[in-house]
Amino acid sequence: MTERIDLATPAEKAARLLSAMNMDFFDVYVVYSRSLSIGVLGRGIRDAKSRIDLGLGVRAYKNRGLGVAFSQSLEPEDVEETVDRAVRFARAAQPDPYFKGIPGPSKAEDVPGLCDKEIICLTLEEAGELVKRMIDAAEEVRHGAMYRGGMTVGYSRSYLLTSTGVSIEMEKTSVSAFIEPTYRRGDDVGSSYEYDYAVSLAEIDFEAIGRKAAEKALEQFGSRRVKSGTLPIILTPDSTSSFISGLMLAISGESAVKKRTFASRFLGKQIAPQILEIVDDGTIPGAVASSPYDGEGVPRRLTKVVGEGRILTFLHNSYSAGIAGVETTGHARRDYRGYVGAGPTNVRVKPGDSSLEEMISETRKGVLVTNASLIPNMVSGEFSSTIDEGFLIEGGEKKHPVKNLMVGGRILEMYRNIELISKEGRTIGKGFFFPSIKISRVKLAGG
Amino acid sequence: MKDLLEEIVDEGLKAGASFCEARFFEERGNRISVENGVAKALGFGIVRGVGVRVIVDGRWGFASTNVLTRRSLKEALADAVGAAKSLAKRHGEEAEIIDVKPAVDTVHHKVRVNPEDVSPEEKVKAMLEIEKAARVFSERVKDTFVSYRDVSTKVIVCNSLGTLVEETTPRIHVHCTVISKRGGNMQVGFESIGNVSGYELVERIHPEEFSGRAAEKAVRLLDANPPPRGIYTVVTDPKVGGLFVHEAFGHNCEGDLVFGGQSIVSDRMGKRVASDMVSIIDDPTQLRNGHYVYDHEGVRAKKHIIVKDGVLVSFLHSLESAAKMGCEPQGSARAQSHHHPPIVRMSNTYFAPGDMTLEEILEDIKLGVYLSGSQYGYVETQKGQFTCKVEQAWLIEKGELTVHLRDVAINGATLEALKNVTAVGKDLKIEMPGICGKSGQGIYVDAGAPHMRFEGIVVGGRK
Structure with missing residues (x-):
């Protein structure tokens, strides 16, 4: 599903134009991507989509002022307008006292296995067959659900060129699949979802996704309200993922x-x-x-973020590293729209020595949280979230699913109250790893 | 471009499509980011391309491209036809659309001041003035941010029903965020304004009222208390009511989610779904952020009454959902860009006003919570469970607002909450310009409500 679109020529053209404009720094980032997706709605497969996306983004700095521009067209006149706007805007912007420059070139080790030929060669017909397998597996568990979901495979190639001498081309494939069955029994609803994503098609077990989604949905029948109180909660890997990602964003x-x-x-x-x-x-x-490099051409690396419960470092791009007076950690993120942020890559929580089974059996009364968004207010760290899917635990046993139950507090209090971490967990896309985590006391608001 | 789109549609029919649509999309926009008195970044972008959608052998196929050559568009058509054919033998949802009278029209929303005629320097100056009003509000103000965006969106819809509609819509958005700090306690306040408009919207902003209000909220929240936990009578302001009507109920009335089995009201047409004080309207004809004249299937927009006096009277429809459910199309299908097919979306959604004042709504509440300003909300439509996070709140004691509260969220079952509405104010405001996400697509919307009273709502907190 790829064709060889030339990214270097428009990038070099933009760089030549920028060089002639007397900018202090600039970079040009061009991305070509192609994706195929199959959509599921209602009783089964609904549509098939194919997308080609292309874009060129420019960052230009003059007297520490930043001008950003992008275009989804690589036609020469559009590249010229994009450069012209970025330059004009850089001149109109005011000096950012924190800006210190953009990184120069450095050589990264190759990261193998980021491009899957099977994905590149996949046809929509074959993709439709994979989605059918996912639905059939759900139907085998229980016939008659209404569905929402689908799958997407993608290929992308990017080219980064900077005034400091960086010149990098990278390519990557991706696959994601998701299904959410909903069963109805009178007024009662059983609904849940399952997902997976990866670099290579072979890593995704479509039948397992469909089967698990249906099993989880059926478990949601008979949900009941739980009274307000302060109780222990146990996060399964999918809710651990949300809990940890809030902290990663905040650092x-x-x-x-x-x-x-x-x-x-x-x-x-x-x-x-x-x-x-x-x-x-x-x-x-x-x-x-x-990826071998981050969005500014800095080599990726392994970073220990939290060790023995202590925050060891923040995740930097060159801008934030400049403010902190440290080296960038290679966590710059960008797309072709020009702005560069910073954020985590593959996040792995070290396994503990407990198990989910032990955590449940040792809990007299608590809540097993299987799906919840535990992202706090990034400024205050306070949060108040709904437990979207969870189960009451009583006498060391998983009981009925809960409904209209909220969890709230200060997120750092939850971190302080981590009691157990499981040795087993979920690996996602060969990179992320999240175990189950027991938190000794959390405030719950219910019926 | 129109000729090329018509050519693609004709070729689609020749290739065996029973329906073919070629949609051009272009969005050009400028951005300015001000932080603590420095306009440190200015941005510009062009999004442009064509999406081609077909029905072949009872299946939808869709393809999009940014490359606007005849050859690339023909390849996109071939991809869309191939996509539909690849599903032809698969079990699933049969694709169909309702036959409508074609529309041929060109719409340009008039503006007084075209943002492209205002220099970047002048825009920067205006944003710095807005930002300054927040920064000087108090010594407790730690950081101030103002972001400005102007955008012009052009959509041309050409389809095999004979529709050929072009609409160009200008929008302006200004957002102010303030972080306040005292010791280790940091809070955030924000204000935003946005509408289908030219630069005249910026000229109408009074910095002290707009960004001053964001600063005031951030500073006052430093002294606010955590909310009580449990079930309370709550009074919602127009923004919280707007968040609720959009998130908790509106999504349930989107025709595609209804026929897809994802709505809690799919079998409630003509039945009571709310207290008889409640009427709910979605109106793209109102000049608010969700305004448009034609939807992205080329159907003329009209005002939709969804709930009338507590009874569900209509859903929002695309050509597809109208066909599936045997209804009239409602002009409610929109797409984020050429890379996305049109899906059913809300526009300007609101609770209709009643006849009470806020004082009358509050007066007989012994203990409750007054909720003000919206942060975010979401709904699991299939379960009917909603969560709304609000900016700030006050305890209501004996009809009076007393203790100031922060980090408050509410949760509940949508239909239970709507049946428990016991008061509706007369002070309707539709002032929540924003972008709503659904199925990976963001679309311009607005929402609002008068003050309203709900009984038995779960309030989450850490007290």
């Missing part, structure tokens, strides 16, 4: 170093018991969030 880039997040004050400080260790590794072969 990323400009907001973290400009002291605008709840975690800003805690660099070098203990936020959780010593059992908590989190690493970020953008160099894992074949992993979904791996």
Whole structure:
């Protein structure tokens, strides 16, 4: 599904135009991507889609002022207008006192396994067959659900060129699948979802996704309200993922170093018991969030983010690193629209020595949280979220599903109250790893 | 471009499509970011391309491209036809559309001041003035941000029903965020304004009222308390009511989710779904952020009454959902860009006003919570469970607002909540310009409500 679109020529043209405009720094980022997707709605497959996307983005700096422009057309006149706007805007922008420059070239180790030929060669007909398998597997568990979901495969190639001498071309494939069956029994609803994503098609088990989604949906029948109280909760890997990603966002880039997040004050400080260790590794072969270089051409690396419960570093791009007076950690993120942020790659929480089964059996009364968005207010760190899917635990046993139950508090209090981490967990896309986590006490608001 | 789109549609029919649509999309926009008194970044972007959608052998196929050559568009058509054919033998939802009278029209929304005629320097100056009003509000103000965006969106819809409609819509958005700080306590306040408009919208902003209000919220939240937990009578302001009507109920009335089995009201047409005080309207004809004249299938927009006096009277429809459900098309299909097929979307959604004042709504509440300003909300339509996060709240004691509260969210079952509406104010405001996400597509919307009273809502908090 790929064709060889020339990215270098428009990028070099833009760079030549920028060089002649007397900018202090600039970079040009061009991306070509192609994706195929199959959509599911209602009783089964609904549509098939094919997309070609192409874009060129420019960052230009003059007297520390930033001008950004992008175009989805690589026609010469559009490239010229894009450069012209970026230059004009850089001149109109005011000096950003924190800006120190953009990175120069450095050589990264190759990260193998990021491009899957099977994905590149996949046809929509074959993709339709994979989605059918996912639905059939759900139907085998229980016939008659209404569905929402689908799958997407994609290929992308990017080219980065900077005034500091960086010239990098990277390519990558991706596949994602998702299905959400809904069963009805009178007024009662059983609904849940399952997903997976990866670099290579072979890593996705479509039947397992369909089967698990249906099983999880059926478990949601008979949900009941739970009274307000302060109880332990157990996060399964999918809710651990949400819990951890809030912290990762809060320690990323400009907001973290400009002291605008709840975690800003805690660099070098203990936020959780010593059992908590989190690493970020953008160099894992074949992993979904791996790449040889970040969005500014800086080599990816393994970064221990939390060690023995202590925040060891923030995740930087060159801008935030410049403010903090440290080296960038290679966490720049960008697309062709020009703005560069910072964020995690493959996040891995170190397994503990407990197990989900033990956590449940040792809980007299608590809630098993299988799906919840636990992202707090990034500034205050306070949160109040609905447990979208969960189960009451009583006498060490998983009982009925819960409904209209909310969890709230300060997210860092939840980190302090981490009691157990399981040895088993879920690996996603060969890169992310999330275990189950038991939190000793959390405030719950219910019926 | 129109000729090329018509050529593609003709070729689609020749290739065996029973329906073919070629849609050109172009969005040009400028951005300015001001942070703590420095306009540190200015941006510009062009999004442009064509999406081709077909029905072949009872299946939908869709393809899009940014490359606007005849050859590339023909390849996109071939991809779309191939996509539909690849599903021809698969079990699934049969693709169909309702036959409508074709529309041929060109619409340009008039503006007083074209943003392209205002220099970047002048825009920067205006944003700095807006930002300054927040920064000087108090010593407790730590950081101030103002973002400006002007965007002009051109859509040309050409389809095999004979429709050929072009609409160009200008929009302006200004957003102010303020972070306040005292010791380790940091809070955030924000304000935003946005509409289908030219630059005149910016000229009408009074910085002290707009960004000053964001700063005031951020600073006052430093002294606010955590909310109580449990079930309360709540009074919602126009923004919280707007968030609720859009998230908790509106999505359930989108025709594609209804025929796709994802709505809790799919079998409630003509039945009572709310207290008889409640009427719900979606109106793309109102000049608010969700305004348009034609939807992205080329159907003329009209005002939709969804719930009348508590009874469900209509859903929102695309050509497809109208055909599936035997209804009239409602002009409610829109797409984020050429890369997305049109799906059913809300526009300007609101609770219709009643006849009470806020004082009358509050007066007989012994203990409750007054909710003000919306942060975000989401709904699991198939379960009918909603969550709304609000900016700030106050305890209601004996009809009076007393303790200031922060980090408040509410949760509940949509239909239970709507049946428990016991008061509706007369002070309707539709002032929530934003972008709503659905199925990976973001679309311009607005929402609002008068003050309203709901009984038995779960309030989450850490007290």
